[in-house]
Amino acid sequence: PILHVAFASVSDPNWVMNQSGLILKSHGFTLEGYKLVFQTRQLMGSYGNTLFYVFASTALGMLITVLGAYPLSKSDLLWSNALMLIISFTMMFSGGIITFYMVVRSLGMYNTRLAVILPTCVSAFNLILVRTAMATLPKELEESARLDGAGPIAVLFKIVLPLIKATLATVTLYYVVANWNSWFNAMVLLKDRDLYPLQLLLKEILVMNDSTMSSVGSAGGVSINSVQGATAYRELVKYCVTVIVTAPILCIYPFLQKYFVKGVFVGSIKG
Numbered sequence: 001p002i003l004h005v006a007f008a009s010v011s012d013p014n015w016v017m018n019q020s021g022l023i024l025k026s027h028g029f030t031l032e033g034y035k036l037v038f039q040t041r042q043l044m045g046s047y048g049n050t051l052f053y054v055f056a057s058t059a060l061g062m063l064i065t066v067l068g069a070y071p072l073s074k075s076d077l078l079w080s081n082a083l084m085l086i087i088s089f090t091m092m093f094s095g096g097i098i099t100f101y102m103v104v105r106s107l108g109m110y111n112t113r114l115a116v117i118l119p120t121c122v123s124a125f126n127l128i129l130v131r132t133a134m135a136t137l138p139k140e141l142e143e144s145a146r147l148d149g150a151g152p153i154a155v156l157f158k159i160v161l162p163l164i165k166a167t168l169a170t171v172t173l174y175y176v177v178a179n180w181n182s183w184f185n186a187m188v189l190l191k192d193r194d195l196y197p198l199q200l201l202l203k204e205i206l207v208m209n210d211s212t213m214s215s216v217g218s219a220g221g222v223s224i225n226s227v228q229g230a231t232a233y234r235e236l237v238k239y240c241v242t243v244i245v246t247a248p249i250l251c252i253y254p255f256l257q258k259y260f261v262k263g264v265f266v267g268s269i270k271g
Helices: 002-009 013-017 032-038 041-072 080-092 097-106 124-135 139-147 152-163 165-181 184-189 198-206 227-267
Strands: none
Touching (some): 032 227, 041 165, 041 198, 152 165, 165 227
Protein backbone atom coordinates (compact mmCIF):
# COMPACT_ATOMS: atom_id res chain seq x y z
CA PRO A 1 0.00 0.00 0.00
CA ILE A 2 2.84 2.44 0.77
CA LEU A 3 4.45 1.85 -2.64
CA HIS A 4 1.07 2.07 -4.35
CA VAL A 5 0.34 5.50 -2.85
CA ALA A 6 3.90 6.78 -3.37
CA PHE A 7 4.08 5.80 -7.05
CA ALA A 8 0.52 6.97 -7.74
CA SER A 9 1.33 10.41 -6.32
CA VAL A 10 4.01 10.99 -8.99
CA SER A 11 2.20 9.36 -11.93
CA ASP A 12 0.03 10.80 -14.67
CA PRO A 13 -3.39 11.38 -13.03
CA ASN A 14 -5.39 10.17 -16.04
CA TRP A 15 -3.37 6.93 -16.10
CA VAL A 16 -3.89 6.47 -12.35
CA MET A 17 -7.65 6.88 -12.76
CA ASN A 18 -7.75 3.98 -15.22
CA GLN A 19 -5.81 1.57 -12.98
CA SER A 20 -7.72 -1.05 -11.00
CA GLY A 21 -4.87 -2.87 -9.24
CA LEU A 22 -1.69 -2.05 -7.36
CA ILE A 23 0.67 0.54 -8.83
CA LEU A 24 4.25 -0.64 -8.34
CA LYS A 25 5.99 1.88 -10.61
CA SER A 26 5.36 5.41 -11.76
CA HIS A 27 3.94 6.20 -15.20
CA GLY A 28 4.36 9.62 -16.76
CA PHE A 29 6.35 11.08 -13.85
CA THR A 30 4.91 14.38 -12.61
CA LEU A 31 5.09 16.52 -9.45
CA GLU A 32 2.07 18.66 -10.32
CA GLY A 33 0.03 17.08 -7.52
CA TYR A 34 2.58 18.18 -4.92
CA LYS A 35 2.66 21.67 -6.45
CA LEU A 36 -1.10 21.92 -6.03
CA VAL A 37 -0.87 20.73 -2.43
CA PHE A 38 1.91 23.07 -1.32
CA GLN A 39 0.16 26.07 -2.88
CA THR A 40 -2.79 25.54 -0.53
CA ARG A 41 -2.48 27.84 2.49
CA GLN A 42 -4.95 25.82 4.55
CA LEU A 43 -2.88 22.64 4.29
CA MET A 44 0.41 24.29 5.28
CA GLY A 45 -1.29 25.99 8.23
CA SER A 46 -2.74 22.65 9.34
CA TYR A 47 0.70 21.09 9.04
CA GLY A 48 2.08 23.67 11.47
CA ASN A 49 -0.86 23.11 13.83
CA THR A 50 -0.24 19.35 13.85
CA LEU A 51 3.47 19.78 14.62
CA PHE A 52 2.56 22.04 17.55
CA TYR A 53 -0.14 19.67 18.84
CA VAL A 54 2.16 16.63 18.57
CA PHE A 55 5.08 18.32 20.33
CA ALA A 56 2.99 19.87 23.12
CA SER A 57 0.80 16.81 23.74
CA THR A 58 3.72 14.38 23.69
CA ALA A 59 5.90 16.49 26.00
CA LEU A 60 3.07 17.08 28.48
CA GLY A 61 1.89 13.47 28.24
CA MET A 62 5.35 12.05 28.90
CA LEU A 63 5.88 14.37 31.88
CA ILE A 64 2.57 13.44 33.51
CA THR A 65 3.03 9.74 32.66
CA VAL A 66 6.45 9.59 34.32
CA LEU A 67 5.39 11.59 37.37
CA GLY A 68 2.29 9.42 37.76
CA ALA A 69 3.95 6.08 37.12
CA TYR A 70 6.82 6.58 39.59
CA PRO A 71 4.78 6.70 42.84
CA LEU A 72 2.40 4.03 41.54
CA SER A 73 5.35 1.67 41.03
CA LYS A 74 5.94 1.64 44.80
CA SER A 75 4.37 -1.36 46.52
CA ASP A 76 4.09 0.54 49.80
CA LEU A 77 2.07 3.44 48.32
CA LEU A 78 -1.20 3.98 50.18
CA TRP A 79 -4.19 2.85 48.12
CA SER A 80 -1.96 1.92 45.19
CA ASN A 81 -4.20 -0.98 44.14
CA ALA A 82 -7.30 1.20 44.29
CA LEU A 83 -5.63 3.91 42.21
CA MET A 84 -4.52 1.37 39.60
CA LEU A 85 -8.05 -0.02 39.47
CA ILE A 86 -9.44 3.46 38.80
CA ILE A 87 -6.84 4.10 36.08
CA SER A 88 -7.51 0.72 34.47
CA PHE A 89 -11.26 1.38 34.62
CA THR A 90 -10.85 4.39 32.30
CA MET A 91 -9.40 2.10 29.62
CA MET A 92 -12.67 0.18 29.37
CA PHE A 93 -15.34 2.76 30.19
CA SER A 94 -15.77 6.47 29.51
CA GLY A 95 -18.43 9.11 30.03
CA GLY A 96 -19.18 9.37 26.31
CA ILE A 97 -18.59 12.07 23.75
CA ILE A 98 -21.44 14.31 24.98
CA THR A 99 -20.10 14.40 28.53
CA PHE A 100 -16.58 14.94 27.19
CA TYR A 101 -17.78 17.87 25.07
CA MET A 102 -19.69 19.44 27.97
CA VAL A 103 -16.68 19.21 30.30
CA VAL A 104 -14.32 20.77 27.78
CA ARG A 105 -16.81 23.56 27.02
CA SER A 106 -17.45 24.28 30.71
CA LEU A 107 -13.71 24.64 31.28
CA GLY A 108 -13.53 27.32 28.59
CA MET A 109 -11.33 25.29 26.25
CA TYR A 110 -13.80 24.92 23.37
CA ASN A 111 -12.37 26.09 20.04
CA THR A 112 -8.88 26.58 21.50
CA ARG A 113 -5.62 24.71 21.08
CA LEU A 114 -5.91 23.49 24.67
CA ALA A 115 -9.00 21.47 23.67
CA VAL A 116 -6.77 19.32 21.46
CA ILE A 117 -3.79 19.14 23.82
CA LEU A 118 -5.04 18.75 27.40
CA PRO A 119 -8.04 16.36 27.52
CA THR A 120 -6.28 13.35 25.99
CA CYS A 121 -2.60 14.08 26.60
CA VAL A 122 -2.21 11.09 28.95
CA SER A 123 -2.90 7.46 28.05
CA ALA A 124 -3.77 5.03 30.83
CA PHE A 125 -2.16 2.18 28.86
CA ASN A 126 1.12 4.09 28.51
CA LEU A 127 1.09 5.01 32.20
CA ILE A 128 0.65 1.35 33.17
CA LEU A 129 3.45 0.36 30.77
CA VAL A 130 5.90 2.84 32.33
CA ARG A 131 4.77 1.97 35.85
CA THR A 132 5.37 -1.73 35.20
CA ALA A 133 8.85 -1.05 33.80
CA MET A 134 9.72 0.98 36.90
CA ALA A 135 8.43 -1.76 39.18
CA THR A 136 10.87 -4.27 37.64
CA LEU A 137 13.92 -2.28 38.78
CA PRO A 138 15.74 -3.56 41.90
CA LYS A 139 14.81 -1.62 45.03
CA GLU A 140 18.46 -1.67 46.11
CA LEU A 141 19.32 0.90 43.44
CA GLU A 142 17.04 3.51 44.98
CA GLU A 143 18.05 2.58 48.52
CA SER A 144 21.73 3.10 47.77
CA ALA A 145 20.99 6.42 46.07
CA ARG A 146 19.01 7.61 49.07
CA LEU A 147 21.85 6.64 51.39
CA ASP A 148 24.08 8.92 49.31
CA GLY A 149 21.64 11.80 49.92
CA ALA A 150 19.61 11.72 46.70
CA GLY A 151 16.00 12.89 46.96
CA PRO A 152 13.00 11.44 45.12
CA ILE A 153 13.38 13.79 42.12
CA ALA A 154 17.09 12.99 41.77
CA VAL A 155 16.39 9.26 42.05
CA LEU A 156 13.69 9.48 39.38
CA PHE A 157 15.63 11.48 36.80
CA LYS A 158 19.16 10.19 37.47
CA ILE A 159 18.55 6.54 38.38
CA VAL A 160 15.13 5.31 37.25
CA LEU A 161 14.58 7.02 33.89
CA PRO A 162 18.00 6.16 32.37
CA LEU A 163 17.37 2.50 33.19
CA ILE A 164 14.01 2.38 31.38
CA LYS A 165 14.93 4.48 28.35
CA ALA A 166 13.80 1.69 26.00
CA THR A 167 10.30 1.80 27.49
CA LEU A 168 10.31 5.60 27.42
CA ALA A 169 11.26 5.59 23.74
CA THR A 170 8.44 3.15 23.02
CA VAL A 171 5.88 5.20 24.94
CA THR A 172 7.09 8.38 23.24
CA LEU A 173 6.52 6.74 19.88
CA TYR A 174 3.03 5.71 20.97
CA TYR A 175 2.22 9.29 21.95
CA VAL A 176 3.67 10.76 18.76
CA VAL A 177 1.76 8.39 16.49
CA ALA A 178 -1.50 8.79 18.44
CA ASN A 179 -1.27 12.59 18.44
CA TRP A 180 -0.22 12.70 14.80
CA ASN A 181 -3.20 10.56 13.74
CA SER A 182 -5.74 12.28 16.00
CA TRP A 183 -8.61 14.11 14.29
CA PHE A 184 -11.89 13.21 16.01
CA ASN A 185 -11.47 15.47 19.06
CA ALA A 186 -10.49 18.35 16.81
CA MET A 187 -13.59 17.78 14.68
CA VAL A 188 -15.82 17.95 17.77
CA LEU A 189 -14.05 20.71 19.70
CA LEU A 190 -12.80 23.09 17.01
CA LYS A 191 -14.84 25.31 14.70
CA ASP A 192 -12.08 27.66 13.59
CA ARG A 193 -10.46 26.17 10.46
CA ASP A 194 -7.21 27.99 11.24
CA LEU A 195 -6.83 25.63 14.24
CA TYR A 196 -7.48 22.41 12.30
CA PRO A 197 -4.78 19.71 12.51
CA LEU A 198 -3.54 18.10 9.34
CA GLN A 199 -5.42 14.83 9.87
CA LEU A 200 -8.78 16.59 10.08
CA LEU A 201 -8.07 18.37 6.81
CA LEU A 202 -6.98 15.06 5.28
CA LYS A 203 -10.26 13.49 6.38
CA GLU A 204 -12.18 16.20 4.58
CA ILE A 205 -10.07 15.74 1.47
CA LEU A 206 -10.34 11.94 1.38
CA VAL A 207 -13.86 11.43 2.67
CA MET A 208 -15.84 14.62 2.24
CA ASN A 209 -14.15 16.02 -0.92
CA ASP A 210 -13.53 19.37 0.76
CA SER A 211 -13.73 22.33 -1.59
CA THR A 212 -10.40 23.80 -0.49
CA MET A 213 -8.55 20.95 -2.22
CA SER A 214 -11.06 19.60 -4.72
CA SER A 215 -11.23 22.84 -6.72
CA VAL A 216 -8.02 22.32 -8.67
CA GLY A 217 -7.50 24.58 -11.64
CA SER A 218 -4.53 26.13 -13.28
CA ALA A 219 -2.42 26.25 -10.09
CA GLY A 220 1.17 25.18 -10.58
CA GLY A 221 0.87 25.49 -14.36
CA VAL A 222 -1.71 22.71 -14.62
CA SER A 223 -4.45 23.24 -17.16
CA ILE A 224 -7.62 21.20 -16.61
CA ASN A 225 -10.15 21.43 -19.40
CA SER A 226 -12.65 18.71 -18.53
CA VAL A 227 -14.59 17.28 -15.64
CA GLN A 228 -12.68 14.02 -16.05
CA GLY A 229 -9.37 15.90 -15.86
CA ALA A 230 -10.45 17.74 -12.72
CA THR A 231 -11.52 14.46 -11.12
CA ALA A 232 -8.18 12.87 -12.01
CA TYR A 233 -6.23 15.70 -10.40
CA ARG A 234 -8.40 15.58 -7.31
CA GLU A 235 -7.48 11.90 -6.97
CA LEU A 236 -3.82 12.76 -7.52
CA VAL A 237 -4.00 15.41 -4.78
CA LYS A 238 -5.39 12.81 -2.37
CA TYR A 239 -2.41 10.53 -2.99
CA CYS A 240 0.03 13.43 -2.55
CA VAL A 241 -1.55 14.57 0.72
CA THR A 242 -1.45 10.99 2.04
CA VAL A 243 2.30 10.82 1.31
CA ILE A 244 2.93 14.19 2.97
CA VAL A 245 0.99 13.16 6.08
CA THR A 246 2.64 9.74 6.40
CA ALA A 247 6.24 10.70 5.58
CA PRO A 248 7.20 12.24 8.98
CA ILE A 249 6.18 9.12 10.94
CA LEU A 250 8.00 6.87 8.46
CA CYS A 251 11.13 8.99 8.95
CA ILE A 252 10.93 8.93 12.76
CA TYR A 253 10.14 5.24 13.26
CA PRO A 254 13.51 3.75 12.09
CA PHE A 255 15.36 5.72 14.78
CA LEU A 256 13.12 4.33 17.54
CA GLN A 257 12.62 0.83 16.15
CA LYS A 258 15.53 -0.68 18.11
CA TYR A 259 13.84 0.38 21.37
CA PHE A 260 10.35 -0.66 20.35
CA VAL A 261 10.30 -4.44 20.96
CA LYS A 262 12.63 -4.20 23.93
CA GLY A 263 10.54 -1.48 25.55
CA VAL A 264 7.28 -3.38 25.23
CA PHE A 265 8.89 -6.61 26.49
CA VAL A 266 10.48 -4.97 29.56
CA GLY A 267 7.26 -3.15 30.37
CA SER A 268 5.19 -6.32 30.27
CA ILE A 269 7.28 -8.64 32.49
CA LYS A 270 5.23 -7.79 35.58
CA GLY A 271 1.47 -7.47 35.41
